Amino acid sequence: MARVCRHGYVSGRVQGVYFRQATAAQAERLxxxxxxxxxxxxxxxxxxxxxxxxxxxxxxxxxxxPEAAEVTALELQEQALQGVAGFIVRR
Structure with a gap:
């Protein structure tokens, strides 16, 4: 199966609800x-x-x-592969 890359933005109540940490956990699981x-x-x-x-x-x-989040919009676009390794939470 082909590798793909997506980049974008999540809007709504997505800060202060462990969104980044939960996203990283899901990404690592996958x-x-x-x-x-x-x-x-x-x-x-x-x-x-x-x-x-x-x-x-x-x-x-x-x-x-995650449970405490309230996503109102998800905007994602396909991109060329970036060649990153691992999944990190940026500050």
Whole structure:
């Protein structure tokens, strides 16, 4: 199966609800590479790559996020592979 990369933004109540940590846990469970970080405007930015099925699964999960989150919008675009290794929470 082909590797794909997606980059984008999650809006809503996504800061202060362990969104970044939960995203990293999901990405690691799915063996995805990339990163996640909070933005000053209240959104979360995410980049992840890996096998297409796993990328699709994380994409679906991001539409809901962790229990305390309230996702109002998910904007993702396919990108060229970035070649990152591992998944990190950026500060």
């Amino acid at each position: 063996d995805l590479d990339g990163w996640v970080r909070n933005l000053a405007d209240g959104r979360v930015e995410v980049l992840f790559e890996g096998e297409e099925a796993a990328v699709n699964e994380l994409t679906s999960w991001l539409q809901q996020g």
